[in-house]
Amino acid sequence: MMIQETDRIVVGARFKMSALGAARCPDLAGQTGIVVHVSPRTTGVTVLFDGAKRPTCLHKDFISRV
Helix, strand or coil: CCCCEECCEECCCEEEECHHHHHHCHHHCCCEEEEEEECCCCCEEEEEECCCCCCEEEEHHHEEEC
16 A cells, blocks of 8 residues: 655544534534545545545545544
């Protein structure tokens, strides 16, 4: 598996919603999951929440590593 890195967020890393993410997306507050893609050109990260069937794209500041 190839590892992509942008700041400290890497593909395959476990994450939780950050305080900013919980404030901006209250429905996702307390959720955890795994990072599946880190965009090299934008501030977006694609994540798969635990129990979800489809990935979600979020701003990288909305998540923090577990």
